[in-house]
Amino acid sequence: MKKKLLVLICLILSFVLCTGCSKEPEQSNEPSLLLGFSQIGSESAWRIGNTRDIEEAAGKQGISLMLENANQKQENQIAAIRRFIAYKVDVIAFSPIVEDGWDNVLKEAKDAGIPVILVDRDISTEKEGLTSCLIGADFYREGQMAGEYLIRKADSLGLENVNIVEITGTINSTPMRQRQAGFMDAIAGDTRMNVMESIDGDFLKSRGEENMRYLLDKYGEDIDVVFSHNDEMTLGALPEIEKAGFIPGKDMIIISIDGGQDAINVLKEGKINCVVECTPKLGGILMDTALKLKAGEAVKEIIHPDEQVFSDEQDTAKIEPRGY
Ligand code: AHR
Secondary structure: OHHHHHHHHHHHHHHHHHHHHHOOOOOOOOOOOEEEEEEOOOOOHHHHHHHHHHHHHHHHOOOEEEEEEOOOOHHHHHHHHHHHHHOOOOEEEEOOOOOOOOHHHHHHHHHOOOOEEEEOOOOOOOOOOOOOEEEOOOHHHHHHHHHHHHHHHHHHHOOOOEEEEEEEOOOOOHHHHHHHHHHHHHHOOOOOEEEEEEEEOOOOHHHHHHHHHHHHHHHHHHOOEEEEOOHHHHHHHHHHHHHOOOOEOOOEEEEEEEOOHHHHHHHHHOOOOEEEEOOOOOHHHHHHHHHHHHOOOOOOOEEOOOOOEEEOOOOHHHOOOOOO
Protein backbone atom coordinates (compact mmCIF):
# COMPACT_ATOMS: atom_id res chain seq x y z
CA MET A 1 0.00 0.00 0.00
CA LYS A 2 2.80 2.35 1.10
CA LYS A 3 4.68 1.50 -2.11
CA LYS A 4 1.66 2.37 -4.27
CA LEU A 5 1.29 5.72 -2.51
CA LEU A 6 4.97 6.50 -3.10
CA VAL A 7 4.65 5.72 -6.83
CA LEU A 8 1.56 7.96 -7.03
CA ILE A 9 3.39 10.87 -5.33
CA CYS A 10 6.35 10.43 -7.70
CA LEU A 11 4.02 10.47 -10.70
CA ILE A 12 2.27 13.65 -9.53
CA LEU A 13 5.62 15.34 -8.79
CA SER A 14 7.12 14.50 -12.18
CA PHE A 15 3.93 15.74 -13.90
CA VAL A 16 4.10 19.05 -12.02
CA LEU A 17 7.83 19.46 -12.76
CA CYS A 18 7.41 18.59 -16.44
CA THR A 19 4.57 21.04 -16.96
CA GLY A 20 6.76 23.61 -15.24
CA CYS A 21 9.62 22.85 -17.66
CA SER A 22 7.69 23.00 -20.88
CA LYS A 23 5.81 26.18 -19.97
CA GLU A 24 6.49 29.17 -22.34
CA PRO A 25 7.77 32.33 -20.60
CA GLU A 26 4.78 34.50 -19.78
CA GLN A 27 4.13 37.34 -22.25
CA SER A 28 3.40 40.55 -20.34
CA ASN A 29 1.52 43.49 -21.81
CA GLU A 30 2.36 45.58 -18.78
CA PRO A 31 3.98 48.94 -19.73
CA SER A 32 7.61 49.15 -18.65
CA LEU A 33 6.94 52.37 -16.80
CA LEU A 34 4.20 54.83 -15.84
CA LEU A 35 5.27 58.41 -16.51
CA GLY A 36 3.27 61.45 -15.40
CA PHE A 37 4.02 64.51 -17.54
CA SER A 38 2.67 68.01 -16.94
CA GLN A 39 2.93 70.16 -20.06
CA ILE A 40 2.72 73.97 -19.85
CA GLY A 41 0.04 74.45 -22.50
CA SER A 42 -0.29 74.85 -26.27
CA GLU A 43 0.98 78.41 -26.66
CA SER A 44 3.21 77.78 -29.68
CA ALA A 45 3.98 75.45 -32.56
CA TRP A 46 7.07 74.57 -30.52
CA ARG A 47 4.98 73.47 -27.55
CA ILE A 48 2.56 71.47 -29.70
CA GLY A 49 5.52 69.79 -31.42
CA ASN A 50 7.07 69.02 -28.04
CA THR A 51 3.88 67.38 -26.75
CA ARG A 52 3.56 65.31 -29.92
CA ASP A 53 7.18 64.22 -29.73
CA ILE A 54 6.79 63.10 -26.10
CA GLU A 55 3.59 61.15 -26.90
CA GLU A 56 5.24 59.44 -29.86
CA ALA A 57 8.39 58.55 -27.91
CA ALA A 58 6.31 57.06 -25.08
CA GLY A 59 4.33 54.98 -27.61
CA LYS A 60 7.52 53.72 -29.28
CA GLN A 61 9.10 52.65 -26.00
CA GLY A 62 5.96 51.03 -24.53
CA ILE A 63 5.80 53.61 -21.74
CA SER A 64 2.42 54.47 -20.31
CA LEU A 65 2.04 58.26 -20.30
CA MET A 66 -0.30 60.29 -18.09
CA LEU A 67 -0.22 63.63 -19.90
CA GLU A 68 -1.81 66.76 -18.46
CA ASN A 69 -2.00 70.14 -20.21
CA ALA A 70 -1.87 73.01 -17.71
CA ASN A 71 -3.22 75.66 -20.08
CA GLN A 72 -0.53 78.16 -19.12
CA LYS A 73 -1.29 78.06 -15.37
CA GLN A 74 1.23 77.12 -12.70
CA GLU A 75 -1.54 76.08 -10.27
CA ASN A 76 -2.74 73.51 -12.84
CA GLN A 77 0.78 72.09 -13.04
CA ILE A 78 1.02 71.81 -9.26
CA ALA A 79 -2.38 70.06 -9.12
CA ALA A 80 -1.28 67.66 -11.90
CA ILE A 81 1.91 66.76 -10.03
CA ARG A 82 -0.17 66.05 -6.90
CA ARG A 83 -2.42 63.74 -8.96
CA PHE A 84 0.65 61.91 -10.29
CA ILE A 85 1.85 61.40 -6.72
CA ALA A 86 -1.57 60.11 -5.60
CA TYR A 87 -1.60 57.77 -8.58
CA LYS A 88 1.86 56.48 -7.61
CA VAL A 89 3.44 56.92 -11.05
CA ASP A 90 7.01 55.63 -11.41
CA VAL A 91 8.48 58.93 -12.62
CA ILE A 92 7.17 62.51 -12.84
CA ALA A 93 8.26 64.93 -15.56
CA PHE A 94 7.14 68.51 -16.06
CA SER A 95 7.99 71.69 -17.97
CA PRO A 96 7.81 74.45 -15.37
CA ILE A 97 6.09 77.54 -16.76
CA VAL A 98 8.07 79.79 -14.40
CA GLU A 99 11.10 79.11 -12.24
CA ASP A 100 9.86 79.65 -8.68
CA GLY A 101 7.08 78.25 -6.49
CA TRP A 102 7.75 74.51 -6.86
CA ASP A 103 9.45 73.56 -3.61
CA ASN A 104 6.43 72.29 -1.67
CA VAL A 105 5.02 70.01 -4.34
CA LEU A 106 8.49 68.70 -5.22
CA LYS A 107 9.11 67.92 -1.56
CA GLU A 108 5.87 65.88 -1.63
CA ALA A 109 7.15 63.94 -4.66
CA LYS A 110 10.46 63.34 -2.93
CA ASP A 111 8.72 62.10 0.23
CA ALA A 112 6.71 59.71 -1.95
CA GLY A 113 9.99 58.43 -3.44
CA ILE A 114 9.09 59.47 -7.01
CA PRO A 115 11.95 60.86 -9.12
CA VAL A 116 11.24 64.11 -10.98
CA ILE A 117 12.64 65.16 -14.37
CA LEU A 118 12.56 68.79 -15.51
CA VAL A 119 11.79 69.03 -19.21
CA ASP A 120 12.61 72.11 -21.31
CA ARG A 121 12.76 74.66 -18.45
CA ASP A 122 14.55 74.92 -15.12
CA ILE A 123 13.39 75.91 -11.63
CA SER A 124 14.98 78.01 -8.91
CA THR A 125 15.11 76.24 -5.58
CA GLU A 126 17.19 76.42 -2.48
CA LYS A 127 16.62 72.77 -1.63
CA GLU A 128 19.03 70.22 -3.02
CA GLY A 129 17.89 66.97 -4.54
CA LEU A 130 14.27 67.80 -5.35
CA THR A 131 14.75 66.92 -9.01
CA SER A 132 16.89 64.31 -10.73
CA CYS A 133 17.87 66.15 -13.89
CA LEU A 134 17.03 68.73 -16.55
CA ILE A 135 16.51 67.85 -20.22
CA GLY A 136 16.29 71.01 -22.30
CA ALA A 137 17.93 73.58 -24.51
CA ASP A 138 20.84 75.80 -23.56
CA PHE A 139 18.79 79.00 -23.67
CA TYR A 140 21.76 81.18 -22.73
CA ARG A 141 23.66 79.92 -25.76
CA GLU A 142 20.59 80.56 -27.94
CA GLY A 143 20.54 84.23 -26.86
CA GLN A 144 24.27 84.44 -27.40
CA MET A 145 23.99 83.02 -30.93
CA ALA A 146 21.29 85.62 -31.69
CA GLY A 147 23.59 88.41 -30.48
CA GLU A 148 26.58 87.05 -32.38
CA TYR A 149 24.51 86.94 -35.57
CA LEU A 150 23.46 90.55 -35.03
CA ILE A 151 27.06 91.71 -34.71
CA ARG A 152 27.97 89.92 -37.97
CA LYS A 153 24.94 91.42 -39.71
CA ALA A 154 25.72 94.95 -38.46
CA ASP A 155 29.29 94.50 -39.72
CA SER A 156 28.16 93.32 -43.13
CA LEU A 157 25.72 96.26 -43.49
CA GLY A 158 28.26 98.73 -42.11
CA LEU A 159 25.85 99.96 -39.43
CA GLU A 160 27.16 102.57 -37.02
CA ASN A 161 24.28 102.63 -34.61
CA VAL A 162 21.89 99.73 -33.97
CA ASN A 163 18.61 100.36 -32.15
CA ILE A 164 17.08 97.17 -30.82
CA VAL A 165 13.66 96.31 -29.43
CA GLU A 166 13.28 93.02 -27.60
CA ILE A 167 10.02 91.08 -27.23
CA THR A 168 10.63 88.60 -24.45
CA GLY A 169 9.05 85.31 -23.44
CA THR A 170 7.13 84.76 -20.21
CA ILE A 171 8.66 86.79 -17.38
CA ASN A 172 10.55 84.62 -14.88
CA SER A 173 10.67 81.64 -17.23
CA THR A 174 14.06 80.06 -17.93
CA PRO A 175 14.09 80.75 -21.70
CA MET A 176 13.14 84.38 -21.09
CA ARG A 177 15.83 84.99 -18.50
CA GLN A 178 18.61 83.06 -20.20
CA ARG A 179 17.94 84.14 -23.79
CA GLN A 180 17.95 87.74 -22.65
CA ALA A 181 21.15 87.27 -20.64
CA GLY A 182 22.93 85.48 -23.50
CA PHE A 183 21.90 88.14 -26.02
CA MET A 184 22.84 91.07 -23.78
CA ASP A 185 26.22 89.52 -22.92
CA ALA A 186 26.97 88.89 -26.60
CA ILE A 187 26.33 92.50 -27.63
CA ALA A 188 27.66 94.11 -24.43
CA GLY A 189 31.10 94.94 -25.82
CA ASP A 190 29.77 96.45 -29.03
CA THR A 191 29.20 100.18 -28.59
CA ARG A 192 26.92 100.37 -31.66
CA MET A 193 24.25 98.30 -29.91
CA ASN A 194 21.47 100.10 -28.07
CA VAL A 195 18.51 98.21 -26.58
CA MET A 196 15.70 100.77 -26.58
CA GLU A 197 13.10 98.62 -24.83
CA SER A 198 12.39 95.06 -23.67
CA ILE A 199 8.75 94.11 -23.40
CA ASP A 200 6.99 90.94 -22.20
CA GLY A 201 5.24 89.03 -24.98
CA ASP A 202 4.56 85.84 -22.94
CA PHE A 203 5.58 83.66 -25.93
CA LEU A 204 2.15 84.38 -27.50
CA LYS A 205 1.43 85.46 -31.07
CA SER A 206 -1.26 87.90 -29.94
CA ARG A 207 1.20 89.57 -27.57
CA GLY A 208 3.84 89.77 -30.31
CA GLU A 209 1.29 91.59 -32.41
CA GLU A 210 0.15 94.07 -29.77
CA ASN A 211 3.68 94.72 -28.49
CA MET A 212 4.94 95.41 -32.00
CA ARG A 213 2.11 97.92 -32.53
CA TYR A 214 3.10 99.66 -29.31
CA LEU A 215 6.81 99.67 -30.19
CA LEU A 216 6.15 101.01 -33.70
CA ASP A 217 3.96 103.78 -32.31
CA LYS A 218 6.67 104.73 -29.85
CA TYR A 219 9.87 104.37 -31.91
CA GLY A 220 8.73 104.06 -35.56
CA GLU A 221 11.59 104.17 -38.03
CA ASP A 222 14.20 104.34 -35.26
CA ILE A 223 13.84 100.59 -34.83
CA ASP A 224 16.69 98.75 -36.58
CA VAL A 225 16.29 95.35 -34.99
CA VAL A 226 13.49 93.26 -33.52
CA PHE A 227 14.79 90.48 -31.30
CA SER A 228 11.87 88.22 -30.43
CA HIS A 229 12.23 85.30 -28.01
CA ASN A 230 10.10 82.91 -30.07
CA ASP A 231 8.65 82.33 -33.53
CA GLU A 232 5.07 82.78 -32.42
CA MET A 233 5.64 86.37 -31.27
CA THR A 234 7.73 87.07 -34.38
CA LEU A 235 4.94 85.84 -36.63
CA GLY A 236 2.54 88.11 -34.73
CA ALA A 237 4.86 91.12 -35.08
CA LEU A 238 5.66 90.86 -38.81
CA PRO A 239 2.25 91.92 -40.23
CA GLU A 240 2.28 94.94 -37.88
CA ILE A 241 5.67 96.00 -39.26
CA GLU A 242 4.32 95.71 -42.80
CA LYS A 243 1.13 97.59 -41.90
CA ALA A 244 3.29 100.41 -40.56
CA GLY A 245 4.95 100.65 -43.99
CA PHE A 246 8.25 98.88 -43.29
CA ILE A 247 9.75 95.83 -44.99
CA PRO A 248 10.75 93.26 -42.37
CA GLY A 249 14.11 91.71 -43.13
CA LYS A 250 15.23 94.86 -45.00
CA ASP A 251 14.14 98.00 -43.13
CA MET A 252 14.38 96.10 -39.87
CA ILE A 253 16.54 93.12 -38.98
CA ILE A 254 14.32 90.37 -37.55
CA ILE A 255 15.78 87.77 -35.21
CA SER A 256 13.67 84.93 -33.84
CA ILE A 257 14.13 81.75 -31.80
CA ASP A 258 12.66 78.22 -32.20
CA GLY A 259 12.98 77.30 -35.87
CA GLY A 260 9.48 76.00 -36.50
CA GLN A 261 8.42 75.42 -40.10
CA ASP A 262 6.29 78.59 -40.35
CA ALA A 263 9.18 80.83 -39.30
CA ILE A 264 11.63 78.99 -41.56
CA ASN A 265 9.26 79.57 -44.50
CA VAL A 266 9.28 83.30 -43.72
CA LEU A 267 13.09 83.22 -43.38
CA LYS A 268 13.20 81.73 -46.89
CA GLU A 269 11.01 84.64 -48.10
CA GLY A 270 13.53 87.06 -46.58
CA LYS A 271 11.22 88.64 -43.99
CA ILE A 272 13.11 87.09 -41.08
CA ASN A 273 16.91 87.36 -41.08
CA CYS A 274 17.87 84.83 -38.45
CA VAL A 275 16.20 82.02 -36.52
CA VAL A 276 18.10 80.33 -33.71
CA GLU A 277 17.00 76.75 -33.33
CA CYS A 278 15.39 75.50 -30.13
CA THR A 279 14.43 71.89 -30.64
CA PRO A 280 11.22 70.54 -29.08
CA LYS A 281 12.30 66.99 -29.85
CA LEU A 282 13.06 65.91 -26.31
CA GLY A 283 10.79 62.85 -26.10
CA GLY A 284 13.38 60.14 -26.84
CA ILE A 285 15.87 61.44 -24.26
CA LEU A 286 13.05 61.86 -21.74
CA MET A 287 11.92 58.23 -22.07
CA ASP A 288 15.49 56.87 -21.87
CA THR A 289 16.14 58.95 -18.76
CA ALA A 290 12.86 57.93 -17.09
CA LEU A 291 13.66 54.25 -17.68
CA LYS A 292 17.13 54.70 -16.18
CA LEU A 293 15.69 56.41 -13.12
CA LYS A 294 13.16 53.63 -12.59
CA ALA A 295 16.00 51.12 -12.82
CA GLY A 296 17.89 53.10 -10.18
CA GLU A 297 20.67 54.05 -12.61
CA ALA A 298 22.58 57.34 -12.49
CA VAL A 299 21.62 60.02 -15.04
CA LYS A 300 23.36 63.18 -16.25
CA GLU A 301 22.25 66.25 -14.29
CA ILE A 302 21.81 68.48 -17.36
CA ILE A 303 21.18 67.23 -20.88
CA HIS A 304 21.26 69.86 -23.67
CA PRO A 305 20.36 68.89 -27.25
CA ASP A 306 22.55 70.24 -30.09
CA GLU A 307 21.14 73.32 -31.80
CA GLN A 308 22.03 75.47 -34.81
CA VAL A 309 21.39 78.87 -36.38
CA PHE A 310 19.40 79.39 -39.59
CA SER A 311 19.97 82.74 -41.29
CA ASP A 312 20.34 84.78 -44.45
CA GLU A 313 24.05 84.00 -44.27
CA GLN A 314 23.33 80.58 -45.74
CA ASP A 315 21.43 79.08 -48.67
CA THR A 316 18.05 78.89 -46.92
CA ALA A 317 16.57 76.77 -49.74
CA LYS A 318 18.66 73.91 -48.37
CA ILE A 319 17.03 73.94 -44.92
CA GLU A 320 15.32 70.56 -44.41
CA PRO A 321 11.65 70.34 -43.31
CA ARG A 322 11.54 70.99 -39.59
CA GLY A 323 8.78 68.65 -38.41
CA TYR A 324 7.20 71.19 -36.04
O1 AHR B 1 10.55 76.87 -23.37
C1 AHR B 1 10.70 76.87 -24.75
C2 AHR B 1 9.90 78.01 -25.32
O2 AHR B 1 8.55 77.86 -24.95
C3 AHR B 1 9.87 78.10 -26.82
O3 AHR B 1 10.83 78.95 -27.34
C4 AHR B 1 8.54 78.73 -27.02
O4 AHR B 1 8.11 78.77 -28.34
C5 AHR B 1 7.73 77.95 -26.09
O5 AHR B 1 6.48 78.38 -25.89
